[in-house]
Amino acid sequence: MSSLLYDAQGPKAKRRNVVISVVFVVVLAAVLWWMYDQLDKKGQLEWALWKPFVHGEAWSTYLWPGLLNTLKAAALSMVIALPLGAFLGIARLSDHTWVRVPAGVVVEFFRAIPVLVLMIFGLALFSEYTNISTDDRPLYAVVTGLVLYNASVLAEIVRAGILSLPRGQAEAASAIGLRKNQVMRFILLPQAVTAMLPAIVSQLVVIVKDTALGGAVLTFPDLMASVSPMSSYYGANTIASFTVVALIYIVINFSLTTFASWLERRLRQAKKSTGAVVGADAVVELSTPGEHMEGPK
Template identity: 90%
Template structure:
């Protein structure tokens, strides 16, 4: 069956692809078997190293507190960065030069600085100019760095999503008498959300992963930071600890992307299923607010 993008494969191409697939699976299996042999030879697969993760002590003492801090920092950063990024992205499309220019400077400035540098600056600022306790400063610094950097990236995602829409959308809204802020709220943003959703979710996944920078540098007790004390307590099971922590991160990010995929499908299905048609009477009513059709109040 042919497509617009490619032609259907012939018998020779099918055989070639089958051979390539078989070779790839064989090489992958050999690589996994080699890795298993090396780890087993080094004693990294011994039950004593993995046993702590099958009872509650390792989870309640190390993993769960670290996971709580990771989720807390990521959730706070998402809650603040999403609306801030939307505001900055819309501001970059403003007709007022001073609004557009100010938003552009803020976005380009914080987008150009590594998020770790922003976290370190945040920690220094909270220590120097605020009364935030020593125990809370790492959390505040991590959230501040994540918000400043990711809000700037999200602003560009929002701006690109809105600009990707056909110009006729805004022109049609202007033709029926909608002001620019009404056009943005009721016409452009609802359509752009679906297009922006994959990029936004990718950035949210980055937020979750970047919380580990706080544990590496700012002594923030997040999930990755629990590996060192946990490995030391349970007899240098560093590989097992990193593997379990990696699986937890994979589960969190996979859940986030799965939810976003489900939400995107629902949004697209909802748009296809709405059979509403804007009639001439409705356009007249929109263009003359306060009056009903026929001139009656």
Template identity: 80%
Template sequence: MSSVLYDAQGPRAKRRNAVFTVVFLLALAALLWWVFSTLNDKGQLEWALWKPFFTGTEAWTTYIWPGLQNTLKAAVLAVIIALPLGAVLGIARLSDHAWVRVPAGIVVEFFRAIPVLVLMIFGLALFAEYTNVSSDDRPLYAVVTGLVLYNASVLAEIVRAGILSLPKGQSEAAMAIGLRKNQLMRLVLLPQAVTAMLPAIVSQLVVIVKDTALGGAVLTFPELLASANTMSGYYGANVIASFTVVAVLFIALNFALTSFASWLEARLRRSKRSTGAVLGVEDVDDINAAEAGGPHKTDGV
């Protein structure tokens, strides 16, 4: 069956694709066998190295769970601060006033161009030199600072692009019935843009979760990945086993985040379906009166 975008495969194309599929599966099987045999020859698949994760709770309560708590703490704090800050910066870049638009653009471009690790190191030095934050808390503060500055700048660009992607007719129609600029942004553009931006926002949230590992690698922040190093040394250099468990936890955490975002996006799309109602000038006057705290217009008034 053919369409404008797709031509049905003929017998030769089907045979060629079948051959490519078989070759790929054989190559993948050979690669997996090579990895398995290499690990087995190095003794990395011995039960003694994997036993701590399947028998007893010491590895989980002493190393994995505290590391996971610190990872989630840093990620949640960064998300809570970066999301609203990114939204404000993104909207500010769309301002009609140059004194708002230009500084916001400078801030976004500056912090978006600096590697997040550099921002974390700078934050650690800043808290050590100019604040009374204890040495135990400085790594957490530095990690959150770096994540917020970088990801807020990236989220600002996502917000700006999401708003600009909406049809111009939305803005023109809203202004034609008398909505002010802030009402246009709050009542028309942002509610529609959020749904369009959600996949990109979730991708950036996944990046935030993963980038917490930079704090463990450089700033001695005791997050999940850093706990794997300590754990592998304690249990007899079971590096492969420890990092495999940590990798599975990161995959599960990010998969849960993306699954929740997919559910939320579908729910938002269902809730924002048009009811067919038309917003007239009288309705806009009611909105303006409500925001000003004055009486609403009614029929016959």
């Protein structure tokens, strides 16, 4: 069986792929065994180094407070960056130059700057020109950097999602008298959300991971920052500490992606199952009084 993008494999190709797969598995097993052997020789697999994470002492003292700060910074950044990114993305599609050009400049400017630079700049800004306490400045700096960078990236995701829709959608809505903001709110955005959801969730995962930059550089007491004191207190169990922290990040991001996949399936099923037809009365209600008989604006 073949298609335009794929030709069915012949006997030689199948044998070659089997050989490549076997070699890959053998090499991977050898690398894993080498890593295990090196860690064992260095004493990093001793039970004493992993015991604090099983008995819960490290969780209550280091990991749980750091996790709360990580989730706090990520949640604040998401809540601010999502609507700001949607606003900038829609603004870039405006027919008005005085709206479209400034929005484009803002998006391209902050999208081109590394998020760590934005965090450091935010920390210096809050230190120099505000009365925010020393303990709170790292949180404000981390959130500021994450919001500025990720809002710019989300703006491009929103713009691309809306532009991916057929032009006939907007033209048909304008033909029945809907204004531009109504076309965007009632026609384009609801359809684009499903297409944009995977990319949006990927960016939210980036937000969660990038909070670690604050812990590594700005002394923000997040999950990553808990590794250093934890390792010092429990006898240089650096490998164990990093492993547990990495697993926590994996669980958080996997939960976020799983929820997004479930939500995307629900949205697609809802679109397929609906058989509602928009009647003339509904169109009149969407238009403001006295405007539904006018042409598109």
